[in-house]
Amino acid sequence: MVSRRKRFTREFKIETVKLVTDGDNSVTQIAKDLGIHPNTLYKWVRQYSDKPEEAFPGTGHLTSEAEMIRQLKRENERLKMERDILKKAMAIFSKDQK
Numbered sequence: 001m002v003s004r005r006k007r008f009t010r011e012f013k014i015e016t017v018k019l020v021t022d023g024d025n026s027v028t029q030i031a032k033d034l035g036i037h038p039n040t041l042y043k044w045v046r047q048y049s050d051k052p053e054e055a056f057p058g059t060g061h062l063t064s065e066a067e068m069i070r071q072l073k074r075e076n077e078r079l080k081m082e083r084d085i086l087k088k089a090m091a092i093f094s095k096d097q098k
Contacts, residue, residue: 010056016041017048 008016019030020041027045031038048055054064 013044013056014048017045020045 016030016034016036019025020027023030025033027041028038031041044056
């Protein structure tokens with residue numbers, strides 16, 4: 001039998017992290033109550049403390065840095081194609097002038 005990984009919503013993760021940071025209970029106790037491994041909860045706390053606004057982007061969503069890199073790569077490819085076209089055009093026109 002194949003076990004499937006549990007998926008948690010962004011809101012659930014944020015509320016759980018707030019329970020850890022604001023609450024009186026320990027991480028292990030909260031993890032046990034919610035049925036989460038303590039290491040997973042520690043990872044969520046670390047992710048949220050690093051960049052709270054970009055924490056837990058979800059499946060298919062990129063952080064702002066990754067999105068910027070993707071856009072720059074796409075623009076770079078387009079500019080390379082334009083450059084190659086201009087090189088070919090220049091070669092064609094320079095042949096005709098001789």
